[in-house]
Amino acid sequence: MSSKFLAKVSLVLMLFYLFPNTAYSNVSLSAIFGKHMVMQQNSEVKLWGWGKPMEKIRVTTSWDNDTLNTVTTNNAKWSVMLKTPEAGGPYSIKIEGYNSVVIDDILMGEVWLLSGQSNMEWKTSFGIFDCSEGLHCEKADLPYFELAGEDGIWFSAQAFIKDDKVLVRSEEVRNPVNVRFAWANSATPKLFNKDNLPASCFTAIDF
Structure with missing residues (x-):
């Protein structure tokens, strides 16, 4: 390795430590923030992101x-x-530093974070199978x-299995309009299919 090459590398490293601000880009946002969000x-x-050290940042919401x-x-x-305000939009956010970034077409609403196993990525094109066999x-x-019922008051119900279907009834609810299963933190799986896969909690309420 030549001495000229070592001298160039040393010079680059020295400039990096003397002027660390040049190693950072202008104001930017985390990738989870963007238009149409x-x-x-x-x-x-x-709301967070990056910029040059000690850069003054101004964030304006529409x-x-x-x-x-x-x-x-x-x-x-x-x-x-x-x-954030109540549901509505569209809105925008402007972030200003040495440069400026604008996020537009933002809507306010309900945001839910879902997690689970890798099979959550299963596409309908792969095929949908009947998991209710052998209940x-x-x-x-x-x-x-x-x-x-229509009053929205929940009552415990009797349930039994017939022909791979679950029939549910309650003396307190003469005209049921909604049903739910295992809708409690203390609930444990009791309903299984032929592969012994447990049924997950569910509700028929349209949120």
Whole structure:
């Protein structure tokens, strides 16, 4: 390795340590924030990103025209807490530093985070199979089923299996309109199919 090459490498490293700001880009956002996104309504949402160390950041929201000010840390990170309005939109957010970034077409609504196994990525094009075959229960009775009428009041219900179907009834609910199963933190699986896969909790209410 030549001495000229070593001298060039040493010079580059020296410039990097003398001028660390050049190693960072201008103000930017985390990849989870972008146009056409939905934010949780009536809440406080953390917005964060990166910039040059000690860069002054201004965040302006269109729903209240409020401007929040912060300063990027020595690690080039910044964050603000945004108070979101009720469901509606579209809105926009403008982030300004040495440069500016605008996120538009933002809607406010309900945001749910789902998690599970890798089979959550199963596509309908792969095929949909009937998992209700061979329904059975560990005991004669089938617990954790509830019925509700038009008044929305839930009552425990009797349930039994017939021809791979679950029939549910309750003396307290003469005209049921909604049904749910295992809708409690303490509920344990009691309903299985032929492959002994447990039924997950569910409700027929249209949220």
